[in-house]
Amino acid sequence: MTKSLLEEVMTVSLRRGILYPTAEIYGGLAGFYDFGPIGTRIRNNLIRLWRTRFVENRDNVFEVSGNTLLPSPVFEASGHLDHFTDPSASCSKGHITRIDQLIEERLKIPAEGKRNDELEAIVREKKLRCPVCGDPLGEVTSFGLMFGTSVGGERRQAFLRPETAQNIFLGFKRVQTAMRAKLPFGVAQIGRSYRNEISPRQSIVRVREFGQMEIEYFVDPDQLDECPLFEELAPIPLNFVTREAQEKAAKQSATDFTSIQISVQEAFEKKYVPNQWMACILGDEVEFFKLLGIPDQAIRFRHMRPEETPHYSGGNFDLEVNLSFGWKEVIGNAYRRDHDLKSHMKGSQKDLSYDLEGAKVIPHVLEPSFGIDRLIYAILEHTYRPQDKTRGWNWFQLPPQLAPYHGVVLPLLNRSELEERATTLYSVCRGQGLDVLYDASGRIGRRYARADEIGIPKAVTIDPQSLEDQTATIRYRDTGDQTRHLISEIPNLLKLQHDFSSFFRLSPKP
RNA sequence: GCGCUGUUGGUCUAGUGGCUAGGACUCCAGCCUGCCACGCUGGGUGCCCGGGUUCAAAUCCCGGACAGCGCACCA
Numbered sequence: 075m076t077k078s079l080l081e082e083v084m085t086v087s088l089r090r091g092i093l094y095p096t097a098e099i100y101g102g103l104a105g106f107y108d109f110g111p112i113g114t115r116i117r118n119n120l121i122r123l124w125r126t127r128f129v130e131n132r133d134n135v136f137e138v139s140g141n142t143l144l145p146s147p148v149f150e151a152s153g154h155l156d157h158f159t160d161p162s163a164s165c166s167k168g169h170i171t172r173i174d175q176l177i178e179e180r181l182k183i184p185a186e187g188k189r190n191d192e193l194e195a196i197v198r199e200k201k202l203r204c205p206v207c208g209d210p211l212g213e214v215t216s217f218g219l220m221f222g223t224s225v226g227g228e229r230r231q232a233f234l235r236p237e238t239a240q241n242i243f244l245g246f247k248r249v250q251t252a253m254r255a256k257l258p259f260g261v262a263q264i265g266r267s268y269r270n271e272i273s274p275r276q277s278i279v280r281v282r283e284f285g286q287m288e289i290e291y292f293v294d295p296d297q298l299d300e301c302p303l304f305e306e307l308a309p310i311p312l313n314f315v316t317r318e319a320q321e322k323a324a325k326q327s328a329t330d331f332t333s334i335q336i337s338v339q340e341a342f343e344k345k346y347v348p349n350q351w352m353a354c355i356l357g358d359e360v361e362f363f364k365l366l367g368i369p370d371q372a373i374r375f376r377h378m379r380p381e382e383t384p385h386y387s388g389g390n391f392d393l394e395v396n397l398s399f400g401w402k403e404v405i406g407n408a409y410r411r412d413h414d415l416k417s418h419m420k421g422s423q424k425d426l427s428y429d430l431e432g433a434k435v436i437p438h439v440l441e442p443s444f445g446i447d448r449l450i451y452a453i454l455e456h457t458y459r460p461q462d463k464t465r466g467w468n469w470f471q472l473p474p475q476l477a478p479y480h481g482v483v484l485p486l487l488n489r490s491e492l493e494e495r496a497t498t499l500y501s502v503c504r505g506q507g508l509d510v511l512y513d514a515s516g517r518i519g520r521r522y523a524r525a526d527e528i529g530i531p532k533a534v535t536i537d538p539q540s541l542e543d544q545t546a547t548i549r550y551r552d553t554g555d556q557t558r559h560l561i562s563e564i565p566n567l568l569k570l571q572h573d574f575s576s577f578f579r580l581s582p583k584p
Numbered sequence: 585g586c587g588c589u590g591u592u593g594g595u596c597u598a599g600u601g602g603c604u605a606g607g608a609c610u611c612c613a614g615c616c617u618g619c620c621a622c623g624c625u626g627g628g629u630g631c632c633c634g635g636g637u638u639c640a641a642a643u644c645c646c647g648g649a650c651a652g653c654g655c656a657c658c659a
């Protein structure tokens with residue numbers, strides 16, 4: 075049986091310290107993975123790129139870092155407590171009971187597949203009570219998506235957040251006033267979220283603890299079609315799957331959807347998306363993806379069908395990446411209208427409106443939410459170069475900005491003069507803030523292979539000629555070609571020589 | 585959560601109810617080596633966990649964990 079691409083990528087990842095199961099020596103825990111030293115470097119680089127483009131390069135985006143554990147009322151207000159998956163009810167003392175299990179156990183009737191209101195009717199009819207204390211049971215809600223715990227001596231109920239977004243809404247007023255932020259502005263957050271998935275799958279694509287990079291853009295509802303990025307992003311092409319295309323595919327029992335290519339401008343003007351802001355967010359992501367090593371044709375935006383979209387949404391558009399096991403959501407883009415701020419105003423009894431020249435406005439929210447782990451998997455799969463016949467080993471063609479090291483310094487031969495010269499260069503590079511490795515173990519080809527396998531873009535080799543004329547060779551991972559340079563120029567040549575112009579160009583001042 | 589399949593050094597794998605569980609690659613040390621893992625020598629690490637059957641279990645049985653796939657789920 076041949077290995078799937080996923081299994082192959084995972085094998086390399088395990089061997090080279092990219093990632094491995096959490097608590098592996100105890101048999102692991104389904105849906106949890108740790109990043110190893112190489113994976114952490116890649117992850118940090120991805121986060122750095124994201125922050126550079128979407129936060130630091132923008133004048134009006136503010137980054138926060140929220141806690142992962144939040145008190146229960148937050149999720150009562152957000153609606154998460156009503157949308158869990160396992161039906162449960164709590165009594166007046168706060169004991170939580172799985173209602174489907176209680177019914178099956180006590181009444182010996184099947185409860186599977188019944189809706190919450192049906193289960194609640196059974197509870198009322200049969201007068202089921204809390205099995206712990208005997209108190210009456212409250213409303214039946216679905217439970218299980220969120221990891222719950224209790225806090226402090228008073229055992230206050232709390233949950234690990236299922237999305238980073240909530241902290242942003244909770245802190246909206248603080249951020250807005252502290253930063254004296256004017257609409258439109260964004261609040262970004264990079265952090266971890268938790269969902270107790272019934273069945274984690276596909277390595278780090280569906281996990282129970284995952285990283286998210288999110289922004290909530292707060293926009294005056296009257297200015298949703300006046301995005302300051304529009305002029306820059308208007309020509310960007312988008313692969314787009316309309317709802318009509320999905321209906322058509324369903325009717326024909328097709329296995330895939332047909333996508334169309336439209337520009338950001340068309341997406342807005344022809345109303346493929348609800349507003350200009352959403353069109354720009356999608357274009358912004360296409361530009362970002364150019365740096366990740368995932369080809370354009372492997373990404374598309376899918377307009378989520380109504381049944382996949384919450385009632386309050388003004389339209390959700392997933393960025394999906396074509397992976398070996400199908401198209402997978404890597405970014406969720408949601409137009410949440412004023413749902414979140416309104417819900418928390420109601421839940422907290424605090425005013426979260428924005429003072430717009432004396433008039434109270436509840437900003438509308440547009441939310442691009444990146445799944446870090448999925449994105450890393452997508453990058454690994456798309457940059458993996460297996461069965462390379464010319465070089466004889468598998469490698470990752472990681473973009474230089476994501477590669478775990480800028481380069482590796484190698485003495486061609488294990489002679490002390492060469493090693494001295496090489497370690498000196500290594501130290502100089504490190505002193506200049508470069509991430510470089512030194513490797514003198516084994517023959518040169520083996521060391522090139524080791525470097526390739528974790529995607530190091532350049533290898534510098536000190537050879538006997540280096541001692542005569544102070545030069546060294548740079549071998550390029552992607553081609554295997556070599557060029558010779560003065561050693562004094564090597565550190566600069568290892569620094570990223572990438573065209574960042576489009577990356578840094580955007581600098582709107584709304 | 586249900587079902588199918590699987591789990592042997594770091595990785596990939598051979599294997600049988602019974603001597604010190606074999607190989608390949610990687611890794612480490614040394615030698616060699618004027619540029620792409622395939623020169624030499626030496627070395628290290630392993631039968632997923634628990635229970636059962638048995639004189640004897642890595643092997644058979646049961647349960648669990650984990651993984652891949654399918655279904656369901658993924659507000």
